[in-house]
Amino acid sequence: MNAGRDVERLIGTWLAEESPGRAPDRILSNAARTIDRTNQRRLLAAWREPVSIGLRGFAAMAAVLILAVIGAAWIGRSTASVGTQPSLAPSTSPSATVAGITLAQYRAARDAVCGPLNAQLITLNDAGASFHPDTNPGDIPATIANLDAIVALGTTEIAALSALEAPASIASEHAADVTRHGDSLALLSEAAAKLRAGDVTAALALADSTEPLSRLQEGFESKYGLAGCP
Amino acid sequence: MSSRALVERARQGDREAFDILAASVVDRLYALARLILRDADRAEDATQETLVRCWRDLPSLRDVDRFEAWLHRLLIHAVNDEFRSKRRHDANVRILRLEPATEDPSGAVALREELQRGFERLTVDHRTVLVLRLYLGLTVEETATTIGIPVGTAKSRLHYATEAMRLALEANARPPVREVSA
Numbered sequence: 001m002n003a004g005r006d007v008e009r010l011i012g013t014w015l016a017e018e019s020p021g022r023a024p025d026r027i028l029s030n031a032a033r034t035i036d037r038t039n040q041r042r043l044l045a046a047w048r049e050p051v052s053i054g055l056r057g058f059a060a061m062a063a064v065l066i067l068a069v070i071g072a073a074w075i076g077r078s079t080a081s082v083g084t085q086p087s088l089a090p091s092t093s094p095s096a097t098v099a100g101i102t103l104a105q106y107r108a109a110r111d112a113v114c115g116p117l118n119a120q121l122i123t124l125n126d127a128g129a130s131f132h133p134d135t136n137p138g139d140i141p142a143t144i145a146n147l148d149a150i151v152a153l154g155t156t157e158i159a160a161l162s163a164l165e166a167p168a169s170i171a172s173e174h175a176a177d178v179t180r181h182g183d184s185l186a187l188l189s190e191a192a193a194k195l196r197a198g199d200v201t202a203a204l205a206l207a208d209s210t211e212p213l214s215r216l217q218e219g220f221e222s223k224y225g226l227a228g229c230p
Numbered sequence: 231m232s233s234r235a236l237v238e239r240a241r242q243g244d245r246e247a248f249d250i251l252a253a254s255v256v257d258r259l260y261a262l263a264r265l266i267l268r269d270a271d272r273a274e275d276a277t278q279e280t281l282v283r284c285w286r287d288l289p290s291l292r293d294v295d296r297f298e299a300w301l302h303r304l305l306i307h308a309v310n311d312e313f314r315s316k317r318r319h320d321a322n323v324r325i326l327r328l329e330p331a332t333e334d335p336s337g338a339v340a341l342r343e344e345l346q347r348g349f350e351r352l353t354v355d356h357r358t359v360l361v362l363r364l365y366l367g368l369t370v371e372e373t374a375t376t377i378g379i380p381v382g383t384a385k386s387r388l389h390y391a392t393e394a395m396r397l398a399l400e401a402n403a404r405p406p407v408r409e410v411s412a
Contacts, residue, residue, distance in 0.1 A: 007392055007395055007396040007399065008364055008392055010341075010345065010399075011345065011349075011360060011364050011392070011395055012364035012365065014342060014345045014346075014349075015265055015360070015361060015364060015365040016365065017342070018265060018346075019261045019264075019265060019365065020260065020261055020264050020270075021257070022257055023256045023257045023259070023260030023261075023274075023277060024260075024274060026274070027256055027260060027274050027277050027278050027281070028249075028252060028253060028256055028281070030278050031252065031277075031278045031281040031282055032249065032252075034278070034282045035245075035248075035281070035282055035285045038282060038285060038286050039286075040243055040285065040286060040288060040289050
């Protein structure tokens, strides 16, 4: 007797009969209108789909970020000095060393921070396990650990972004961008706390609430031709 | 141009390639969404959202050969989101049951209705495994990967959903119990 197979066959046949042949054309046209206003590389997806990263992986990411920060500092210093007279006297004002920094110099320094991190998060995003309502309860502790690791990495990233000097014309926008990164990270940290308390729905809502912040971040990056900074 | 090449170009931001790609998958996405959600409007919303998310997140897809599985996963997430967002609204919708107006000597219409009733009583999670496995023809392992759950969980959901459907069909096939008074 194979009643299970019979039922499966019945269901399969019925689903095929019920299947609509063609999707309404408006789906494509409506989606196209939204896509017109949507930039690619939504790296927040990487935050929202954290994966298991071992201690070794996290250490490697941290090492990459530290190198990026050193590189950014070096680029910022070397490019800022182009066309200016080197000063032998030590400066007492940090802003004096970067006076007149150009947008290109800022872009290079910021991209040096964000580029490697961006690549790491794409890799993480592609690697697999997700955080969503279907997440198996048994997988939640690993998800929490991943979120914690990502928040830690993000904290280092924000420190690096804060240390960057921006051209005076976009200094306030840069500062706002750094603030938004901090706000996003706080929401993710809170999401980890909700997961810890067993409230997956609230955690998901918090992760989703980072979306408007990300759009603003993306707008800033797009406006000045900057690399995506997750 | 092959679909692999389209995915690769769309991933690099080629909007024209993405539009061709979207046109080639929209019917399948809509069919899956409609079968799971059992609602045309919701299925449209979920399909549209899937296409937008696909464009948005495509650069994060490293292995273009995994595009199909990745896309199905996006759809399942969108279907779940759609189901959650509209669930409260559904509580206020009264479902009117229509009796078949014509004769049904073979019982085919009645069987379809029984299948429909049984299926609509399932949770969206259970409907999803049935549709991926029995309509799309994925293996249990592929079903698990698409949903983002362990294989054991997929097997368990599949077993439960099939069993629930079998019981629903049996219950409907059973002759009505008559009350006997002493």
